[in-house]
Amino acid sequence: MRKYIIMGAQGSGKGTQAGMLKKDFDLVHISVGDIFRWNIQNHTKLGARVKRIVAAGELVPDELVDEIVRSRLDQHDWNYGFILDGFPRNRPQAEFFLETYDIDAVIHIVVPDAIVMERILSRRLCSGCGLDYNLIYHRPAVADVCDVCKGKLIPRPDDTPEAVRGRLNDYHAKTEPILDLFRQKALIVDIDGTRSSLEIQEEIRRRLGLPLSVDAPER
Numbered sequence: 001m002r003k004y005i006i007m008g009a010q011g012s013g014k015g016t017q018a019g020m021l022k023k024d025f026d027l028v029h030i031s032v033g034d035i036f037r038w039n040i041q042n043h044t045k046l047g048a049r050v051k052r053i054v055a056a057g058e059l060v061p062d063e064l065v066d067e068i069v070r071s072r073l074d075q076h077d078w079n080y081g082f083i084l085d086g087f088p089r090n091r092p093q094a095e096f097f098l099e100t101y102d103i104d105a106v107i108h109i110v111v112p113d114a115i116v117m118e119r120i121l122s123r124r125l126c127s128g129c130g131l132d133y134n135l136i137y138h139r140p141a142v143a144d145v146c147d148v149c150k151g152k153l154i155p156r157p158d159d160t161p162e163a164v165r166g167r168l169n170d171y172h173a174k175t176e177p178i179l180d181l182f183r184q185k186a187l188i189v190d191i192d193g194t195r196s197s198l199e200i201q202e203e204i205r206r207r208l209g210l211p212l213s214v215d216a217p218e219r
């Protein structure tokens, strides 16, 4: 059983790294942001409650977030462990979490703000099928058109410069300080997130004592 938290500013690549760990080690990847986006896209009651907050890049109230994480973990479908992405984001969420769960390690991906800003402002999303693009790292063959479904590519509504700045401020003021809380309870690995995703993944595995390559079946 492996229980990890992955932390880093938006655009630090933590979702990509979490996805790679999930695939090879059969972990459940729990992204609170993905849960909110799914609810917004599918017009659920929860989606309606959080739509404006998420679009503005603000933090959703802790009680709601805690409840979502609790009910997700209560499904107990994580036989091999889980990786939490985007939670906890502040001290009350971290304290709530530590009351019930323990953790093996916190993976902390470090990327300078200027690089985060550049990466996020070049993100695009297909309005048809939802596929992610990045105008720096993963360009479509035809500008603004999805390679797969030919849908129009649009920025995420919460990827405006103001919203990104707000999220970065929140990250430094509220999220980074919780590393101190975890430092007494779990291993913290600080990882330079400015390299290629494969190099980053290799370092994470080395630092966590995980095998570097695994032939786990696709799930």
Ligand code: AMP
Binding pocket: 010, 032, 033, 034, 036, 053, 054, 055, 057, 058, 059, 060, 061, 065, 085, 086, 087, 088, 089, 093, 158, 167
């Ligand atoms: P993310 O995909 O992690 O960037 O999350 C997208 C948005 O969902 C954030 O900007 C917040 O509005 C909301 N959100 C995600 N995780 C949390 C959290 N742990 N606490 C509060 N709001 C969150």
